[in-house]
Amino acid sequence: MLNRGKRTSQNRAADLPNAPRSTNWVLGPSLLIVAVALCVLLWLGQPLFCHCGSLLFWISDAAGSHTSQHFTDPYSITHFQHGLVLCLFIGWIFEKWTASTRAVSWQLTLTVLIEAGWEVLENTPLVIDRYRTATVAVGYRGDALINSLGDIVCCILGWIVARYFGWRWTIVLFVAIEIALIIIIRDSLLLSILMLTSPVEGIREWQQGESLSASTNPTPRNPLPSCWYRLQ
């Protein structure tokens, strides 16, 4: 817990009567936020799930036509990182209120609101075009609704992990994920942000080398377990 060391037995006891009610402060508003975001995505024209007609839990291909179209894929891990960062950042801003269970619940609700807002923004024509022109995601056409839902779930998981691991281990985990993603898919959360805001041509060429080899080589070097091959 971010603020575990500062919690007293008095405020821990004060949490207990609030605990069942505090769940309502997360569940109700969060479900409403997610439902509204999915409706907006539907209105923006995003499909429910992949054009291939299958609905898979995991796709290991980071640069294929099924990417961002099923429940999770390597980019879902960057949304898990959103949860890590939002937990630390929001926790840091609202630190003085974290002793209250209800305040912690609202922090999770705020995290869901920010993540759902990002999912909508990420699927607006402006940002989709930006991904296609500035990053390696040449054929990107936005997320299917099921993938946006998976991204929000991954963000919530990241928030929960950060909440229990504390800020030091959360930073270690964030850096480890960045390194692993760069090695495995030649992309990461920080690289995506960099390439979206100020693209570096050398990095783009290096990333395209991976996506080209993945599309021409029937057994891409990506070692993540794959459900993708089942579709061939």
Ligand SMILES: [Zn+2]
């Ligand atoms: Zn598919």
